[in-house]
Amino acid sequence: GNSVTQMEGPVTLSEEAFLTINCTYTATGYPSLFWYVQYPGEGLQLLLKATKADDKGSNKGFEATYRKETTSFHLEKGSVQVSDSAVYFCALSTNSGYSTLTFGKGTMLLVSP
């Protein structure tokens, strides 16, 4: 079956530090990959996505590259802000039939001033 593995949090960083949150996946076929962000007390928002190998998704300074050879989709940001504090979810969706999102367990990011 499909699965997504994320690094466990919380990840605690100072403002302007470099961020990496690791994500690897197991899937049949060629899934689409997503990063969703959940700010405190809110629902999930799509942060970025990639639909095929070597695609790079980017948004709000965050980036992730779809690496088929390592089955990874690591999230990076060069300089985090306090407002980036949230829970980040890596997810995959298979492209066959009626697919749903399979989520990782989420990684909490805490950024201090």
Place this chain on the structure above:
Amino acid sequence: DTAVSQTPKYLVTQMGNDKSIKCEQNLGHDTMYWYKQDSKKFLKIMFSYNNKELIINETVPNRFSPKSPDKAHLNLHINSLELGDSAVYFCASSQVKNEQFFGPGTRLTVL
């Protein structure tokens, strides 16, 4: 102009009661979903409907009964609530195979 809305935002109730959560989307999407997020933030799909028809049911107890009166609505009714049902429930919608848009969540607390 909220894209995916849920009511209520908070729901506190006693064990054994029956309750409903409503979801509406105004995005014109044809697929809607219910997810459960537990206390450790883990998200798991419960149901998916496409054009008012159930297409995915992920081994959810039959105390949970989704109902889709039309493409824009997917309500979740829960009978005989148990302590383990306490969680945040998220509704989402999408066009088939496209990105999903999530509602703000309903925090259910069963006492």
